[in-house]
Amino acid sequence: MDEFASQYHRALGIGEAAFEGLEPHLERRNYDGCEYRHLPDARRGIERGTVLIDGEVVRGFPKVPRTLVLSTGVPTQFDEYGRIAVEEKLNGYNVRVARIDGDALAFSRSGMVCPFTTRMLDRLVDLAELFDSYPMAMVCGEMIGPENPYTAHDYPGVDSIAFRAFDWRDRETGDPLPVQERRARYERFEIPQTPLFEFVAVDDAPETVDACIRDLDAQHREGVVMKSPDGRTQLKYTTSASTKSDLAYAFSLPFDYGRPFMFRRLIREGFQTVEWDESDEAARQRAHELGEAILLSMRETITTIDAGGTVGERHTVRASTETIDVLLTHLRGQGLEIDIEDDRREDGDRVLTFRKRTPATNDTTRNYLEGHAVTE
Template structure:
């Protein structure tokens, strides 16, 4: 397919596509060459892929509110209908699944084909009937559970890894299905979905969402996504447990996660404390928990480096021997240093625990321990 045909599929002029083209990243997967958009450019979603003469749209960025009582009516004031759907936001990694030339492919949020997800999905969910009836569908979902190579989080009903659909979009245009239609279709094809808490009137939604958030927070879950009935407008809000969990993780690798990542989560805690109208005693308890998340995780990392041991992001995956090999090759191909900590057979699967070594945190921590002077 020529560049001109790609620009038509993207709804762009030739000149605009030429500018976009200079920012595309070329990748190869199993002999297939494709390009993807690593950052938002020219109105094109991050993660959009140009592959085999077609376009696989990226997933749109979902805005966040820090104050439910003001943010919810502001976001949905001009949307059709006077109600919004509230669904659970899960802590995992975002994937989009399409079928091209009879082959099912899973794309990461950044637009890369993930060979591990592409293969592991075959044992988790059957999408053949769905793609037979809707060949242009883009199945959008979250991979969750304790055994995944990107974002591991425990869920009571997931022993290893699982898929939960949260959106359905047209592969080329990116247009979403209305919420009710999408949920009905996934139910028809027995595709597991994220939890729907209900549909609420916009003016009353903030109070309902706060109640839901408090329940999710007590269960160490991530948060909610609010959607207009037609699926075009979205808004997210996360629990304190999710914010503090992110901070603990970031401060365990303090030189690999940037200050903006940490600052944004601290800001969320401040605004939530005010909107919740917390007493001084409750606010101090929140501050104590924040301090522990920040200091104790960082202290453990410094102690680990001081003992001469590596630090990084630790993951366990369970799949066939070939799928694990392909995953490790994929990660190393992105320039990551992988250390295998455990590799065994269990019930016919290969169970591999590995560490994505974070050199920046190791090297800088080691330097400071050795007396390196900090110039501020």
């Protein structure tokens, strides 16, 4: 076994043969001269996003299952618990922060070091005391707000970008803290967290979550994550508003997002309208809104391209010049083509609006407009 394998297989808790099977799936990256490897997809019981860096392991965040029916899904998932915590699921991008060789690094869902987030966290939260006290902590959170290079969404009180912690795990084992202990620790270090609605008995949870979801839906927010008190079992459920928003975005770039994206979201709507026992009128209204989300966004895209324009994913970010430069280098290093639409100074910051090109939607739409036949 080579030195690299011997360095990591025990820390991952797997045998030599299993690590040998895992190694070809690790992608090699470099951040500020430090070489690391990460696992972009779950393999051999190891979570997606797991990172091997400087002799250390940073575990990926486990995939959270979803229920389509609260009344049966909640008691089935939490059958061994008496009560659960209900926290808000925020719409942003997932990051894990760990201290490696004295530096706090922010890792993306797939395990890449995000240079933008790593630098922005210094502006948003002070994690130094937390890592001094708990050097093996893995701070798990969501980056939210309208000035966001990956998933922009408006939240009250967030003008640019903000961090909200939603979990705390051991970075090597992936073991979570119990919910109450985790929330108390973050409060101690003054780290903002995702909202906690309440702890509720499992038998009462479907009704409680239903009420939360209806309220969040009216506010066009994403949904909830239900968690066992020990933090080991989780379950998510989202709003119809978030589904419509997702579909509108996806169908503004219809050839860059696959059919499974659409199908999964439409299935959620079908189960929710039945569980909510909607009237025919309410179900038709839901169908009407879904159809608008899909068709009108796609219509706007086709019209734009037909008029000679282009479409893409537009984002605005606000940071130092150096932070924005490393963000652009990072995005282009992933093969993305970036068009700068606006670049200005404001209150000492650089404010950049850019668009990620989406060649599949632009090229395919243009081909169809020019008369190319559709192969089905």
